[in-house]
Amino acid sequence: MRESRYSQSLERGLAILGCFTLSRPVLGIANIASDLGMSRPTTHRYVTTLAKLGYLERDASRKYRLGLRVTELGMSALSSTGLREHAHPYLEELHRDTNFTVGLGILDGGEIVYVDRLESSRPGQHKIDLDLRAGSRLPAYCTAIGKLLLGYLPDGEEEEIIGSLELSRHGPNTISSKKALASELEQIRDEGLAVDDEELAAEVQAIAAPVRSEGGEVIAAVNLVGARSTITVDELVVSLSPHLVSTADRISSRLGYRRADEEN
Numbered sequence: 435m436r437e438s439r440y441s442q443s444l445e446r447g448l449a450i451l452g453c454f455t456l457s458r459p460v461l462g463i464a465n466i467a468s469d470l471g472m473s474r475p476t477t478h479r480y481v482t483t484l485a486k487l488g489y490l491e492r493d494a495s496r497k498y499r500l501g502l503r504v505t506e507l508g509m510s511a512l513s514s515t516g517l518r519e520h521a522h523p524y525l526e527e528l529h530r531d532t533n534f535t536v537g538l539g540i541l542d543g544g545e546i547v548y549v550d551r552l553e554s555s556r557p558g559q560h561k562i563d564l565d566l567r568a569g570s571r572l573p574a575y576c577t578a579i580g581k582l583l584l585g586y587l588p589d590g591e592e593e594e595i596i597g598s599l600e601l602s603r604h605g606p607n608t609i610s611s612k613k614a615l616a617s618e619l620e621q622i623r624d625e626g627l628a629v630d631d632e633e634l635a636a637e638v639q640a641i642a643a644p645v646r647s648e649g650g651e652v653i654a655a656v657n658l659v660g661a662r663s664t665i666t667v668d669e670l671v672v673s674l675s676p677h678l679v680s681t682a683d684r685i686s687s688r689l690g691y692r693r694a695d696e697e698n
């Protein structure tokens with residue numbers, strides 16, 4: 435028997451938010467009502483309230499996705515679990531040593547969410563930084579962080595997310611084929627490094643490396659971003675990827691991850 439202070443309305447609201455998952459980031463009223471065994475009018479009332487409060491957003495197809503208020507809660511949770519706190523000193527060091535824009539991101543369905551970001555002071559670099567900051571979201575398939583995190587998903591999850599994507603063109607070299615995307619993700623798993631060569635936007639080039647949890651799961655990625663007018667993508671990979679990978683490995687170690695050759 436539930437306590438007299440138990441709120442069924444709050445339970446229903448949270449249950450609705452829980453319907454949105456990595457494999458099902460966009461849902462309609464009918465989907466949610468079916469999942470929770472609620473009537474459509476009741477579901478619509480709760481969803482409308484959550485949207486008004488910023489926890490859900492409605493798109494042009496009249497379907498819903500999680501809103502920025504949920505991202506804010508997620509950022510608070512990440513801070514409380516220490517990911518951003520543990521990573522920030524290493525990001526600062528990489529930023530200081532390279533003077534390129536660096537960031538830390540996680541995967542949320544078909545998008546990435548920046549957990550932390552430090553911009554470069556190089557001349558002309560601000561033009562490619564796109565006013566991004568902690569909490570900003572980008573499509574995963576056309577970013578180095580996103581492709582790396584997609585590549586390390588379990589096969590079933592990767593296939594579901596790729597299947598749900600609409601590959602719109604963002605930059606001159608945006609991947610437009612799901613088959614080509616899947617092939618690149620396989621290569622990323624083999625190499626442990628992802629590259630964005632003007633896929634997000636013209637002039638934007640980036641590389642990303644994985645951050646692992648204590649259990650060895652890839653939970654985030656660190657990136658380094660440079661303008662095409664400042665550095666070539668080959669120079670990014672050859673000259674700076676060792677520094678980037680070292681930073682990602684040190685963050686992973688801080689989170690408790692140990693490679694097999696490091697264990698006693």
